[in-house]
Amino acid sequence: MKDTLELDVSTANKQLECFTLMEHIRRAVEVIGKDAVLLSSMQSSALVLRHCFYRMELRNEVLFVDTGYHFRKTLQPPDEFIRHYQLTIVTLYPELITEQQEKKFE
Numbered sequence: 001m002k003d004t005l006e007l008d009v010s011t012a013n014k015q016l017e018c019f020t021l022m023e024h025i026r027r028a029v030e031v032i033g034k035d036a037v038l039l040s041s042m043q044s045s046a047l048v049l050r051h052c053f054y055r056m057e058l059r060n061e062v063l064f065v066d067t068g069y070h071f072r073k074t075l076q077p078p079d080e081f082i083r084h085y086q087l088t089i090v091t092l093y094p095e096l097i098t099e100q101q102e103k104k105f106e
Contacts, residue, residue: 025052029060037090039063042074054085061088068098 016024029036038053040046040062053060066075082089096104 021048022052022056025049025056025058029056029058034060037061037063039065042070042077050085050087059086059088061090063090063092065092067094068101 037060038049040050042064
């Protein structure tokens with residue numbers, strides 16, 4: 001895989017506009033390869049994408065960005081859910097903790 005993808009956005013949009021959700025995912029995995037990941041909010045709105053990955057037998061990593069501003073329930077996806085969808089969740093953290101961010105960007 002190349003380090004960067006070069007594409008004409010207008011042409012790509014025309015080619016992709018008639019794709020179903022599953023076709024979009026399949027195409028992304030074809031282009032990006034096994035390094036494709038799913039960035040998920042861990043909320044119910046992201047369940048559709050996680051379910052599609054599961055149905056397509058994609059076991060790619062799920063990235064979760066912990067900003068420090070999430071509800072506790074968001075941070076604890078049920079074990080049953082993780083087992084069912086065979087998820088590998090990778091949590092990414094900011095360089096600065098919440099208090100440092102607030103001080104720096106007030």
